[in-house]
Amino acid sequence: MSIHPVLADVTERIATRSAASRSAYLERVLMATLDGPARGELGCANFAHGAAACDPEEKLQLRGAQRPNIAIVNAYNDMLSAHQPYGRYPTQLKRAVREAGGVAQVAGGVPAMCDGITQGRAGMELSLLSRDVIAMSTAIALSHDMFDGALLLGICDKIVPGLLIGALSFGQLPVALVPAGPMASGLPNREKSLVRRRHAAGEVGIEELRDAEAASYHSAGTCTFYGTANSNQLVVEAMGLHVPGAAFVNPGTPERDALTAAAARAVTERTALGEHFTPIAEVVDEKAIVNGVVALLATGGSTNHTMHLPAIAAAAGIALTWDDFDELSAIVPLLARIYPNGAADVNHFHAAGGTRYLIGELLDAGLLHEDVTTVVGDGLDAYRAGAPAVTGDPEVLRPAADPFAPDGGIRVLEGPLGRAVTKVSALTPERRRVTAPARVFDSQAAFLAAFDRDELNRDLVAVVRFQGPRANGMPELHKLTPALGVLQDRGHHVALVTDGRMSGASGTIPAAIHCTPEAAGGGPLSRIKDDDMIVLDTEAGTLDVLGVDLSTRPPALPTVDPDTVTGTGRELFAGLRSLIGAADAGASVFAAPRAEEPAWA
Structure with a gap:
């Protein structure tokens, strides 16, 4: 089916608006793309430091510069339920990369804070700023000229955008996001919300509230409501930065292990040392950014992405504006009802057909660009493979011909x-x-x-x-x-x-x-x-x-006075607060390409 004319027009305007900044970005990527692995230009002592902890066989493989070396950038900690499974991932990924003919090293860790814990606390004032800290931490991890590709381990709110922003500074590398999946369903979200309201109204006590919250957030895995963490997963899958179907498979299952190994193989096979070189600069282009916005709108996803997606786009030299969101929202139907937009959680969404069904419906309606590059090759069609012919639950996920609403949620x-x-x-x-x-x-x-x-x-x-x-x-x-x-x-x-x-x-x-x-x-x-x-x-x-x-x-x-705020580390972020840009430009400390300044600036 042909592309919707508004989708085509918005994409073309983004490309025209971004022509100079995108060209400059791609020129930087080209200059960083070497004939052979960057570690081949390291001095002997430099390389010895980088390979010192590898086993003898890996040292020989890396020294010969014939095997790709894949960086693992890990946002693991075991306080975040969503990130607790990542403690096991380096071993799994190293095994899968080795089987695919490469070597993998944990290049670095990035901070990962939980907005659910810091809500209403002083620590929440570090949350958005942590995205840019994560981006800088990712850049530090990848700065050693040792790597031919990267696997990014992160799920939650600012962490995925931060990882992507940092990785896009290394646009010459193939990169994939590796999720860990949502926890099993607990207390239904609407029941949890009702207890919260009853507590706010003084109708139930603190112990009942604690019991409800503990029954909702109860095990390893991502929280099951459709907040920023799960919006991250859906958006990056629609952008082709996951292997197909990876977003919402539960942790600790055979399917999750298979998807994790598939991500390792995909990146290993797409380095410059192989026949299918696919750097992230080719994956994250204007069409991929528009696909991410469409997926967000079609599911009523997190409003935080009105800042994160412009910031990610800017890191690739692309100027995405709120007007683009608004114009796309007018033509993108709402196809999903996931809490807080409905009673279902992301496990119910996945069971009803999930991202595969959603992407298939949007492709057939001409509302996604199929002709894109992804971490598994050319075309978005692979991301609908295996989708059911009809939705498994029309109260959760609907076809484009029978949406919950004719337009998007933002x-x-x-x-x-x-x-x-x-x-x-x-x-x-x-x-x-x-x-x-x-x-x-x-x-x-x-x-x-x-x-x-x-x-x-x-x-x-x-x-x-x-x-x-x-x-x-x-x-x-x-x-x-x-x-x-x-x-x-x-x-x-x-x-x-x-x-x-x-x-x-x-x-x-x-x-x-x-x-x-x-x-x-x-x-x-x-x-x-x-x-x-x-x-x-x-x-x-x-x-x-x-x-x-x-x-x-x-x-x-x-x-x-923001300059006098102290406690919980806030004083350390005063410099970042003074540099941060406007919300509609991504609320970032990094420069963003913009078409024009608003009238009140």
Whole structure:
């Protein structure tokens, strides 16, 4: 089937907009592509250091520069349930690489923090910034000129984007992401959410809440709701950076072990020493980026990717904008209902046909580029192989001809309050437009304190500002969701407007998030006052304030100077906060190609 004309137009505009920066990136990759392994140019002492711990046979293979050496970059720790299985992976991968005719070394580790643990805590202010730290750590791991390819071990929120950004600086290497899979289903997500709301409303005690959370997050593997971690897995598979079908197979199963070995073989077979050289610079191009956006939209995925995908694209010299998301969202149907957009978890999605069925439906509808390069070769068609002819559960996964909604789940809002993104896939029609007076807070804690004092039992738009990248690292404000849900359940018209994030679990409350320019830079939210009438309209794509000329008001200042924030390591990140870019450019400390500056910049 032919490509949808809007998909073609958006892809072409991205390519035109990115022509200079993409060309410069590919030129750098070409200059780094040598005739033979880079380690062949190492001095004798340099190479001896790099191979000292290898066994004698591996030393000879590497010294002869005839066998590929594959780097393993590992985000393992055994505190993150999703990453605990990675403790066993180096041994598995080394065996598989050896069987494929290569050698593998653990090149380095990268930090991996858990947003689920740091929600509402000071550590959450390091979360988004950790992505760029991970990118730099990946670059350090690959900087030794010892490697011909790389296997990236990471799953969760900032970790996959960080690994990719770092690896794209080594665009001459073939690279694959190696997931570990989700934990088995525990307490259903909606039951967990109900207990959270009942606790927020004072109806159940702390022990019942603890029991519910422990029954939800109960074993090794990724959390099963469709947040940023699982959005990562689906998006990178649609971009051709996994081996087909790898995203949602449970840990510790024979199928998972086979997929892990397949990733090792794929990279080993695609180094410059073989016949099928496939560097990551060829895999991550404009079409792959668009495929990632489409997969995200078709499943109502994490809003965090409105920052991560532009940052990943920028690392490959590609300028992806929020307008691209918005235009694609208008034509991409919603094909999946996974919590928080539905009752199912990712295991149910996988059982219903999963990524293979989804990719097949989108290909047939002309909504994905099939003619791409992937880690297993040419064409995305391999990623639909083995898909069922019909969905295994139409309440979880539907064909493109009978979607849950005709358009995607993420939209852009624009108006006097700046630009923001919103997720509508979990909103009922009557909640897609909210007009209510503002109640302004300078922190998540201040909002929750007001809720506990029963000051918010009315219609309101909660404006939570000074939560942007430069202010405090842009923490997720997930702790707001139960309280806002209680107010909504009481029949009040409520919404959230913030320059912070609401995580991959956002969507059940009307929310304008990632507002830019941020309040700490004098953006419009710094001029909002209590009782200003705000209109958040997800249908019209507007974010307005009625009867107020914000330009006549001086901006409020943050109650806490970002340069004075200490504790939990936050003082170490002050330099990064001062360098970080705007949310719509990826909220990155690395320079991003942009078509033009917004009018308010």
